[in-house]
Amino acid sequence: MPGRPPRRRLSPEERRRQIVAAAKALFSGEGIEHVSMRKIAKEVGITQAAIYQHFENKEAILFVIIEDFFSDLLEALSRAIESEAQPLERLRRAMRAYIDYGLSHPEAYRLVFMTPMSGLVRAGMAVPRTEEAKARPSKGSLAFGVLDGAVREAVNRGMTRHGDTDLLAEAIWAGGHGIVSLMITHNEFPWTDPEGLIDLEIDLLFRGLLHEGCPMRSKMFPTV
Amino acid sequence: MPGRPPRRRLSPEERRRQIVAAAKALFSGEGIEHVSMRKIAKEVGITQAAIYQHFENKEAILFVIIEDFFSDLLEALSRAIESEAQPLERLRRAMRAYIDYGLSHPEAYRLVFMTPMSGLVRAGMAVPRTEEAKARPSKGSLAFGVLDGAVREAVNRGMTRHGDTDLLAEAIWAGGHGIVSLMITHNEFPWTDPEGLIDLEIDLLFRGLLHEGCPMRSKMFPTV
DNA sequence: ACGCTAAATAAACACCGTTAGGTAATTAGG
DNA sequence: CCTAATTACCTAACGGTGTTTATTTAGCGT
Numbered sequence: 001m002p003g004r005p006p007r008r009r010l011s012p013e014e015r016r017r018q019i020v021a022a023a024k025a026l027f028s029g030e031g032i033e034h035v036s037m038r039k040i041a042k043e044v045g046i047t048q049a050a051i052y053q054h055f056e057n058k059e060a061i062l063f064v065i066i067e068d069f070f071s072d073l074l075e076a077l078s079r080a081i082e083s084e085a086q087p088l089e090r091l092r093r094a095m096r097a098y099i100d101y102g103l104s105h106p107e108a109y110r111l112v113f114m115t116p117m118s119g120l121v122r123a124g125m126a127v128p129r130t131e132e133a134k135a136r137p138s139k140g141s142l143a144f145g146v147l148d149g150a151v152r153e154a155v156n157r158g159m160t161r162h163g164d165t166d167l168l169a170e171a172i173w174a175g176g177h178g179i180v181s182l183m184i185t186h187n188e189f190p191w192t193d194p195e196g197l198i199d200l201e202i203d204l205l206f207r208g209l210l211h212e213g214c215p216m217r218s219k220m221f222p223t224v
Numbered sequence: 225m226p227g228r229p230p231r232r233r234l235s236p237e238e239r240r241r242q243i244v245a246a247a248k249a250l251f252s253g254e255g256i257e258h259v260s261m262r263k264i265a266k267e268v269g270i271t272q273a274a275i276y277q278h279f280e281n282k283e284a285i286l287f288v289i290i291e292d293f294f295s296d297l298l299e300a301l302s303r304a305i306e307s308e309a310q311p312l313e314r315l316r317r318a319m320r321a322y323i324d325y326g327l328s329h330p331e332a333y334r335l336v337f338m339t340p341m342s343g344l345v346r347a348g349m350a351v352p353r354t355e356e357a358k359a360r361p362s363k364g365s366l367a368f369g370v371l372d373g374a375v376r377e378a379v380n381r382g383m384t385r386h387g388d389t390d391l392l393a394e395a396i397w398a399g400g401h402g403i404v405s406l407m408i409t410h411n412e413f414p415w416t417d418p419e420g421l422i423d424l425e426i427d428l429l430f431r432g433l434l435h436e437g438c439p440m441r442s443k444m445f446p447t448v
Numbered sequence: 449a450c451g452c453t454a455a456a457t458a459a460a461c462a463c464c465g466t467t468a469g470g471t472a473a474t475t476a477g478g
Numbered sequence: 479c480c481t482a483a484t485t486a487c488c489t490a491a492c493g494g495t496g497t498t499t500a501t502t503t504a505g506c507g508t
Contacts, residue, residue: 009455009504050456114338160433166416171424178402192390200395208432233473233486274487
């Protein structure tokens, strides 16, 4: 009978890489719920307890995944707007890129934006408004900054109906998030037209549901 | 030493009520993650295994909670629009009621609308479009129907920029969901003005981000 | 070649959802 | 009223989870 394979010692850096890689694989494969320390360890070829030599706990592994998520998101957003000068089109492309990125990374998106306290706060996404975030901006806050910046451009040029940039950026973000979140959670829902829904959501946020001049009682822009 | 307290047998109906009540209490108290069969059982005063006499599994308990959630949501939406005739104001009130209800039941909302496959599909919310849902509408599909109906009124009266009622209802829903979902998950996020954000989101969906006549390249309403 | 550091291990803890099988309380039938 | 059937409930266990402790041992520096 073969004795168990000889214990191999790897450099901490290499093992960390392996562990994160295995976690990511299980992650996007079977979904966040089914990523366990034991499965990660088996994938890597070590015992579950060995992981704790390299990560304080499970959260610490997920934290790395979250950071990578924000890093890739930032790159996707930046690439989406880089070759465009018109502010509104920049904003539209940023939203579209955000939605596309979210929908193509559903498990990570769920972890970051749909799990209490896992993403934003801990990864320090926190809109670049706090002093701390302004000093050492995280990839997350930079990602939000892309959206925020696009909105700011439009506001500064007097293109918008409303002037509070911060509030507008949050509202725009919420709209995009609503689409991503809903389609991820209920991907079996009988959506009439997913692609059309995305376009309509963006258009609604930009142009509104109503015909121009259609009167409506509204707290922010009372017409009636 | 006192022998263990005598075993008390209750009627299945009464026990079911107790179990669901205990689950709901733990639910909104400690959050969905920390609701376990053992804790429910301890709260009720029975052993964990006894629960399986009344519910097939944990999901079955959550299912009852989901049904109640939809039932209460439907009532909240109905009450919000009952004394209003103007279509747009009915729609606005329905959205506001949806958001308020979600934010005041964060744990249940998370379970229903932010957990894969738990809510809509299984509770049969499924927009009242499928034949099955039209025949025996669930509380969930009726709740969506309130939103759907309000949108339909506005569309029928030619008040809207776009004519696809189904798509519009989904987009409006996504917008409201975005707010609720984001504020629930990131309730520690430095929102500049939560109340203002809700109003702005609704106004954005109705009136749009842009000044009237502000040109923008758009897939749905090209102006440039 | 030796000794030290630390990566890896084995074993255990407390928790989870769920199941099998035995006990006993309630109820139906005679 | 006594018996028999039903079934609510319990005890014990299984395999899973994250994590901790004590121990072994690989690999590097002297």
